[in-house]
Amino acid sequence: MMNAELIDPFMVSTEQVFSTMLGCQLTRGRLQPRSHRLIPEYEINGIVGLAGSISGTVVLSMQERVALRATEAMLGLHPSFINDEVIDAVGELTNMVAGAAKHHLSTEVNLSIPMVIVGKNTRIGFASNVEPICIPFQSPWGPVQVEVGIAK
Amino acid sequence: MMNAELIDPFMVSTEQVFSTMLGCQLTRGRLQPRSHRLIPEYEINGIVGLAGSISGTVVLSMQERVALRATEAMLGLHPSFINDEVIDAVGELTNMVAGAAKHHLSTEVNLSIPMVIVGKNTRIGFASNVEPICIPFQSPWGPVQVEVGIAK
Numbered sequence: 001m002m003n004a005e006l007i008d009p010f011m012v013s014t015e016q017v018f019s020t021m022l023g024c025q026l027t028r029g030r031l032q033p034r035s036h037r038l039i040p041e042y043e044i045n046g047i048v049g050l051a052g053s054i055s056g057t058v059v060l061s062m063q064e065r066v067a068l069r070a071t072e073a074m075l076g077l078h079p080s081f082i083n084d085e086v087i088d089a090v091g092e093l094t095n096m097v098a099g100a101a102k103h104h105l106s107t108e109v110n111l112s113i114p115m116v117i118v119g120k121n122t123r124i125g126f127a128s129n130v131e132p133i134c135i136p137f138q139s140p141w142g143p144v145q146v147e148v149g150i151a152k
Numbered sequence: 153m154m155n156a157e158l159i160d161p162f163m164v165s166t167e168q169v170f171s172t173m174l175g176c177q178l179t180r181g182r183l184q185p186r187s188h189r190l191i192p193e194y195e196i197n198g199i200v201g202l203a204g205s206i207s208g209t210v211v212l213s214m215q216e217r218v219a220l221r222a223t224e225a226m227l228g229l230h231p232s233f234i235n236d237e238v239i240d241a242v243g244e245l246t247n248m249v250a251g252a253a254k255h256h257l258s259t260e261v262n263l264s265i266p267m268v269i270v271g272k273n274t275r276i277g278f279a280s281n282v283e284p285i286c287i288p289f290q291s292p293w294g295p296v297q298v299e300v301g302i303a304k
Contacts, residue, residue: 038234038236038239038270047199047267048201049200049201049202049203049209049263049264049265050201050203050264051201051202051203051204051261051262051263051264052203052204052262055262055263055264055265056264056265057201057264057265057267059267082190084190084277084280087190087277087280088279088280091277091279109203110203110204110207110262111201111203111207112201112202112203112207112208112209112264113201113207113208113209113278113279113281113282113301113303114279115199115209115211115276115277115278115279116276116277117269117274117275117276117277118190118274118275118276118277119271119272119273119274119275120271120273121271121272122269122270122271122274123269123270123271124267124268124269124270125236125239125243125267125268125269125270126265126267127240127243127265127266127267128236128239128240129265130265149265150265151265
């Protein structure tokens, strides 16, 4: 099981970013260690890499309707499908979650640029030396989850 | 258009890694700047983040049959579907392509852990401050492409 000192910053930062940037209150569920390798995700996934004294990945996963509502809250737009603005909003949210968590990590780490993966039935495979932890949240718009994988 | 000094190392490293690790000779096609934001990819995508004095992402994209043949060549296994070993092989290939390119980059950069995204009709969105370049290759097993996006 991954060190709580590494997970706690991401729990805190996700709630803070959704509250501050989107006016959206998240309710956290129970942490879920992931024993299987290929994780089925929601349709929209923001990914940002961590590289430095630790190496890892953060995945912010949400349903399409949550991504659309988040874009509305963040940019004042009303997208009806996944367009460039939604990609920007989800990428920026992912970046902010990882960036805010970084400040609470007691180690030196840099962020890669965020990527946004769009696709139904997308599965994400972490490297075999990583035991990702899933942090599930409920929002008024639908479920959101953050997965954090740090290499051992 | 992205600086050739940043792209050239990835052209060289992809050919070297496929040749050395898989005994697979790649033929490179013409570089394709990507003007659109959501890029349709092949079914299997290895992703690794670059973070340090430059920030970016490398995506190694291939069809399922190429991933299966690569796993066979790399691990001596004969998978008939996308299983953990295929995920490991594609993740490790992506890591080696980025790692070999890193040595040719005239800048300090660290790699995040590789992730492997599996899904038909997956699209990948880069951040708006990135103009990814696609390097297409043909292999005896099918097409392979490497996308490199570095933040401006």
